[in-house]
Structure formats: structure tokens, C-alpha cells
Amino acid sequence: MTLGLNIAALLFLAALVAVTISVGLWFLLGRPVLFGTAPWTANDSFNLLKLALAIVGGVGGVAILVIAYRKQKLGENAEIRENVKAFSDRFFKAAEQLGSAKAPVRSAGVYALEHLADDWREGRQTCIDELCAYLRMPYTPPEMRRKTRSMNVKMGRRGLRKPPAYVGPLRDPASIVPTVLDTHREAQQERQVRKAIVSVISGHLRGDAAVSWKGLNYDFSGAVFDGGDFSNVEFGGGIVDFSGVRLVAEGLNFASAKFGAGEVYFSGIELDGGHLNLSNSEFSGADVRFSSAKFTAGSVEAVGCKFVDGSILFNGSEFRGASVYFTGSKFLGGNVVFDYAEFSSGNVSFELISLDDGFLSFDQANFSGAEVSFKLSELAGGKLSFRGAAFDSGIVNFVESRFGGSKVDISYVDAWLSPPCFDSFVGGSTEGLLLPEDYSKSVSNVRDDGIGSFGRTLLDDAMLRCPFCLSDCTHVEHVYVSARCEDEVSTDFFVDAVAARVETNISVEIPVGESVGAGRRQRIALGGWCEICGEDFAIIFTQHKGATLVETSPHVPPFNFENKVAQDLTEEGF
Template structure:
């Protein structure tokens, strides 16, 4: 049955019920005309109940998908009737519960009053039905717009993802920016996360190291091949670093569109540089598990870890400079469990550990320099497991403030 016909049927049924309710004096007046032995009230109540039950059962049998508009209208009428009945009951109680006088006969004035009240109630019910129909139409319009927005989003997503898979670096860079803007415009958090997942997946792709220097006796063919590989590497690295900058820009406090609260999966990613300065890791999960920091500078200077989880479990620091200078650890969980520091420099100078949980249990310090002291020592509570790791570290690798050294432990 079309929506318009169902609504019309509901309105007619409700109007008929309203007229019956408003014209209550006619019921006892008519009942007096019946024989005394006939239980008119019980018969009338039973008939009304049977009609309601049968109608509800048939409607339920036909019901498929969204709620039938007629039920919404009847529900709205029921709510309105309940409010009016409650108000009448309160007034009736305040007036001392006066009795109900049943007229012996209906005068023209009684009939005129009944008709007036009937038209008023029917008009009110019609207004309620119109509001329900208008609301339902608005909801259907919004759902249609939502489906259209999702369709357009999917088309843009597919186009941006194809660009990110191009063999040309310039096209891949265009794909990065297209996905970033698409994430900014995403109508839901789930769709935004989908764009972020693609960007992070690109960073997790296998990453060949930069070609080493050529031998002095290299042939022209070898030099040409080396130059080609170097250019490909530089282009690939530029796309990767652009993704990192794009993510960081949206994790800063002054970001026009914030990606805080989203998840970032850098599991196993090779980092040969990257700018995370002033990023705010406040909610969500940022996963650097088994990430490999090989060369270049990866900068977390001024970053704030105040919520969510940041995981460096079994990450490897082998040759890069990783800066946590002035970083603030105030309320998040940052896990360096089993991390390996075998080269390069990891700098925690000026970092503040004032809350949350920072865990270095089973971390290994065998080479390079990991500095918590420097000119401006790290402050606050010593991270968990750091003293124990320091006791096993190679001499000169791990630099701790005096109050954190194993000899000062309680």
C-alpha cells in the first residue's frame, strides 16, 4: 500500500476514534434505549477491543521494513491523548473528584457543544498527523541525502586510492592530498578512519634502503642504474614523508580539522625521517610496534602524550636520531616494552613524565646514545622498568638523571 494511502487510512481511523471519544454523552444515552438485561457497556467495550486487536494483528502481519507511518501517527495521537487525559485527571482531582452527570436527553445545546468539541479534537489530531508525516518525510529526505553523500564519498575514495597506487610520484602525492582532504570532509568517523588506514598502509609497504655509493670502477651502465634507483628512492621517500607531515598537521592543537581520536597503524614501518613535532596524541591508538628507525631524523619534539595509547613495543632504533625533546607524558600509556636501542641517538632531554604510564620493561640498550639527562634533564616519575634496563645496559649508552639511576632506587 502506498505511503500516502496508509497515512490517509490512519488519519481516518483516528478521526473516527476521536469522534467516538468526544461524543461520549451519546453512548450512555443510546444505552438507555436498550433492554435492561442487555449488558450494553460490556458488549461495546468488547467490540472496540476486538476491532483494535484484529486491526493491530493484520497491520503487524503486513509490516516489513521501517515502521508503518500509521503506527507513528497513532502513537503520536496516543501520546497526545495521554497528556490531555493526565491534565484532565489532575484538574479533576484538584476539584475534589466531582461525579459525572449523565444527561437524560440531549438538547440542541448539548449537540452543539459535542459538535464543537469534535471539530476541535479532529483538527488537533489532523495537526498531529501532519507533523508526524512531515517528520517522516524529513527523515526519508535526510536518509536519501546521506546515501548520496556516501556514494559520492566512495567515488572520491576510489579515485584517490588509485592515484596513491600510481607508478608516478607526482600522481601519488596528489593521491595523498586527495585522501587527506577526503578524510577532512568525511561525514562519519568511520569513513575518516578508512582514509587514514590507507595512508598508514602505504607507509607500511616494503621499503628498500637508499642505494649505497658506487665503487670507483663502476661502469656507465652501473652509474645509470644507480642514478635511476636513487631517483626512485627519493620520490618514494618524499611521498612517505608527505604522509607523515599530513598526519602531524591534523594532530596539532591548531589544526583546522582534527584527526585526534583516530587510530594510526605504523606497525613494522621503516622510518628514515619524519616530522611529528607538536603532535597531540590525546585519544585513539598510535601503533609503532616493531617499527624500525634507521636513518634521518624522526622528530617528536614538543609532542604531548596525554591520552590514548602509543605503542613502541619491540621497536628498533638502529641509526636514526629520534627526538622526544620537551615532550610531555601526562596521561597516556606509552609502551617501549622490549624496544631495542642499538645505534643512533634517542633524545628525551627536557621531557616531562607527570602522569600516565611509560614502560621500558625488557628494553635493551646496547649501542648509540639514549639521553634523559643532557643540559636539561627529564623530570617527573621515572618510567617503569627503566632502572632495571639501565642496570643491564652497555656502559655509556643510557644517560639518566641522578634521581632515576639504579643506585638511588629505594
């Protein structure tokens, strides 16, 4: 619309408003007579002239204001276009630097995008997308390049790979060395560029950032991380996607991070020898998902975390060799879910946790070889559920845990071959602990007599475990053998590994199990002790009616001649 049309439209609108107001006032005043019979005077003409001048002046003022506003608007639009053009030029220049073949130029592009994102609020998400896209590009860490090259050399030497066809003169081996060194140097430089991107992003997600980038979206899906510091960051909205990332070497550090809002995805993450540190983090409202994650090697440290609200999901995750620690974490609310997870090997520690509120679920999980420990935990509230879980093998340990107000539901399980291990619940009660109806018949696993859980497998990963605390720090020091021919007196042997002596027809009592009494034809007993709990135990193998029974019992170490001599010398004053 042209300037003339704008002015005409405004004048017409002003006249219409003036007529409307005048007619309204005339009706409100009782429709008085506007023109009398008195003669027209010079004073009336002067008043009419003043009215006309006022109208003309008002119209002129409106026209001037319209023109001024129009000029200001045109100027602002031109300035915006210039700014957008300037920001676009800076963006394309920074993106070009980020795509350079030289690592120092790429680093400069990273910081150029950072400054541009700080200055360009409307294009901040675009700059972040560019930085994240760089991290999603294919990347092989320096150590893995060396490993791949070494494997290729070995395969070539073993004849597993065809040698390259001869295409020219043989190269001098000395000329190959700089190429290898350059490749390794480039890989090291690329690692620094990627770490710089992580440092830039995490720096703007911390509470002391001059310009905050919280609440925006970050797409790291499928990236390879061999180092990156996200410690003390605050996720306050938006979507942060680490789905399918692969962690090697140093991995990622989220120590003391705050997951307050938004969505953070670690679904399908693969821990391939890397390290994921979540220690002392706080989960207070965000939706954090580790669904279908694979923890095959390396470690996850979630020590001292605080779960207040929100959902943290490990549905369908696989724990196959990695060491995972939730030690000392506090569950104060929210949902932490391990439903359908597979615990086949490695160690998963929930030791010293406190469950005061919220929901910790292992429904439909499969415990088939890993050691999952809840030792020394405080279960004072909330709910811990194992509904439909399968305890096939491995160890689930609740020894020395305190059962208070929590509801621990293990009443319905899918498999019960290696039940959880409990103690006598010292300092608490078993109220709220729901076990299968046939629990007491299937295995004597509650240590109400101080003897321990002997119904489970004591040999795990070729290690003899203590029947009291299931520790593998055991020592076997005595061997007892009792054998007899039919209807004859038994011959007993005793081996003391500490004193390096062997006795026959000994007078010490040989350990005997509860199921089979003394007097059987063959019996072998191993006497030992545990470094962790300090208990003495015996493992007894007894032949009985064509079968060999294996039992355990408390064990009092036999008389030791060297200790007796030392005691006698002490009593005599030496």
C-alpha cells in the same frame, strides 16, 4: 510500517490518552452527574458540533504532522545515503591514486585523503588507517639501495655469486645507466611521498590544527622511517603504535612533543644508524613503551625532557653502540623504567638531570661495557633504584652529583666487578644512598680523600682513563724506572717527554704506591695529567713477590729545567 498504519496508531494513542485524562478528571471532581434532566437545547447541539470539529481538526493536524515528519525523515536518510556514497567515491578514488605507479599521483592521493578525513568525521579513522597502511608497506631508502647494489657488484666480482645465465644478446652498458638512475630517482620520490604522509598526520596532531585528529588510533608498526617530523605534536588519547619500526638516516623527530594521555608504543624499535629526537618533550600521563628496543647505532636525544606523570618503559632494551642522551631532563613524577636493560657499549648520559619525584629504575639491568653517566646530577627526591643490577664492566659515573633527598638504592646487586664511581659528595650528603655491605672492602670508590676511584679498570676501549674523573683525555709526559739487583743499590731512570731529556740516577722522587713501599727490585711509573679535571696522576707498576701490582696515586710533576730557566729570567727582569 506504512503511512496509514502510522496514522492509525497515533490516533488510537491520542484517543486512549484523552479517555484516560477525562476519567481521571471525573474522579478528581467527585464524580459529578454528567447528564441532567433538563431538555436538550439548540445551544447544546452547537457546543457538541464545535467539540466534534475540534476533534476532527486535531486529528487532521496530527496526520499532517506525521506526514511532514515522515517526508523529512525520508529526505534526511536520502541525503545521508548520498553523502556516504559521495564520501565512498572520494575514498576509493584517493586510494586508487595512492596506489599509482607515479609518485606525483600518489602525493595527490595523500592530500585527497587528508581533505576527505577533514570533511568525513565518521570515516576519519578509515582515512587515517589507509595512510598508515601505506607507511607500513615494504620500503628501502635510497642510500640502502645504493649500498645493496654495491655489495652485489662486489660479491659478483669476487665470484661469490653465480653469474646470470646467458639468455640473449649482450646489453649495451650505456643502456643500463638510465635504469639505475630511474631506480634511484623513484626511491627519492617515494621518500617524499612518505614524508608527505607524516607531515599530514603530524599537522593534525598539533595544537593549531584547523581540524584535530587527536584521540584516534595510528598504526605504524613495522614501518621503515628515514625521515619524518612529529615535532610539537600532542598525543591526547587513542593508541599510537610505532612497535618494531626501523629508523635509518634522519629517523624521526618528536622534539617538544606532548605525551599527555593514551598509549604510545615504541616496543621493539630498531635504531639502525638513524636518529630519534625526543628533546624537550613532556610526558604527563601517557603510557609510553620502549620495551625490547634495540639501540645499536645512531643516536637518541631526550635532552631537556620533562617527566611529570605516566609510565615510560625501557624494559629489556639493548644499548649496543648508540649514543643516548637524557642530559638535563627533569624527573618530577611518574615512572621511568630501565629494568632488565642491557648496557653493553656506547654512551648513555643522564648528566645534569634533576630527580625531584617519581621513580627511576634500573632493577636487574646489566652494565657490561657501556658508559652510563649521572655526572653533575641533582638527586633531591623520588627514588633511583639499581636492585639486582649487574656491574660487570664499563663505567657508571656519579662524579660531582649532589645527593639530597633521593633514595638511591644499590644495596643489593647481582655482580660487583666494576662498581659505580662516586666523589666526596660536595654540597650534599650521602643520606639515602644505600650501598652493599662489603662496598668499602671490595673497592675504594668514594673519593672522601680527594684521590678518586682507583679500584676500577683504567683501560677502556684501548684508552687510558683518568683515575679521578674517568675521562679519556689524558696525557702521559713522564716515565720513571727503578731497578736493582739483589742486595744492591737501585738504578733509577727518568724520561721527560716534554723537555725531551733522559736522566739516570735522578734525585727526584719516584712515585710509590700504598701497598708496596720503596726499595723493591723493579718499579715503573707513568706520570700524566687530565685535560678535563686538571689533576696530575701516576700509574705505578711494582714487582712484588712473584706478582706485579698496579696502583695509582696523586702525582707532583718533577722539576722541569726549561720552566726553571724561564722563571730565573723573569726574576732577573728579562
